[in-house]
Amino acid sequence: MKALIFNGSLERRAKSTSGHISNYFSDRLQMLGIQTEIFTLADSGIPLFDVTLTKTPLAVERMAQLFTDADLHLWLAPLYHGSIPGVMKNCLDWLEVTASRYEPYLTDKTVGLVCWADGLQAMQGINTMDTIAKSLRAWPLPFSVPIVRSSLFDSERKTEISSLYAGKFDKLISIATSKKIEKTTINQS
Numbered sequence: 132m133k134a135l136i137f138n139g140s141l142e143r144r145a146k147s148t149s150g151h152i153s154n155y156f157s158d159r160l161q162m163l164g165i166q167t168e169i170f171t172l173a174d175s176g177i178p179l180f181d182v183t184l185t186k187t188p189l190a191v192e193r194m195a196q197l198f199t200d201a202d203l204h205l206w207l208a209p210l211y212h213g214s215i216p217g218v219m220k221n222c223l224d225w226l227e228v229t230a231s232r233y234e235p236y237l238t239d240k241t242v243g244l245v246c247w248a249d250g251l252q253a254m255q256g257i258n259t260m261d262t263i264a265k266s267l268r269a270w271p272l273p274f275s276v277p278i279v280r281s282s283l284f285d286s287e288r289k290t291e292i293s294s295l296y297a298g299k300f301d302k303l304i305s306i307a308t309s310k311k312i313e314k315t316t317i318n319q320s
Contacts, residue, residue: 132308134160135201136169139208139219143173146290148247148280152207152300155292155293159304170197172222180224191225199229203241203307204269210248210256223263237269243277245300253277274306 136156140149160167176190182237187195198204208215229235242264246256254277264271276299285291292300 132165132203133201134165134167134203134205134307135197136160136167137198137204137219138169138171138173139206139216139222141173141216141218142209148283149207149209151284151290151292152245152247155297155300156205156207156304159301160308163241163304163308165203165228165308168197168201169210172216172218175222177218177222177225180221182225182227187228191228194222195226195228198226198237198240199232200236201240203274204237204264205243205245205307206264206301207245208247208256208260210246210253213255214259215246215256220263223267226267231312232258236267237264240269241307241310242269242271243303244271245278245303246276247278247280247283249280251280272303272306274303276300276303 136153138149138153140147142149143301153171157167157169176195177194178188178190209220225234244257244264246253246260248256257275257277261271278296278298278308282293285293316317
């Protein structure tokens with residue numbers, strides 16, 4: 132199985148929120164023996180979508196190959212003004228270059244969705260990504276992780292994902308890699 136972590140943020144700081152989340156998923160997937168690649172939008176060189184070009188830009192060819200080769204996608208995005216970043220949508224629009232393939236776009240790919248916001252509105256980004264994934268013929272997982280950013284990191288170890296979100300991320304990975312949803316039991320002792 133090949134997994135692609137699509138970091139849809141433009142954060143370039145070494146200790147960015149998107150970097151921490153990307154690395155968490157990458158580490159966990161690799162521990163499961165899954166070949167994993169992080170596609171960081173900020174470093175991709177993806178140009179503005181332009182259907183009038185006669186030659187597909189090299190950065191777009193590379194992106195399309197990575198996206199179509201991966202069996203599993205994890206899309207990560209901050210919420211900007213009620214939606215995902217425009218550059219993330221622009222990148223996904225470039226999958227139009229696969230339209231003439233036997234299995235165009237992201238046909239039958241599994242997609243896990245994660246979005247963070249400073250308030251409680253991260254679900255808006257999840258809904259946007261869900262719609263895009265379905266439009267690209269992918270299968271969004273029935274479990275996603277909307278994040279309240281103030282609760283993302285451990286209160287004492289500021290660079291570690293909190294146990295609350297580590298549990299949610301691990302559940303998303305479990306569902307994505309097994310395609311099974313198991314009931315979580317709560318120990319009430």
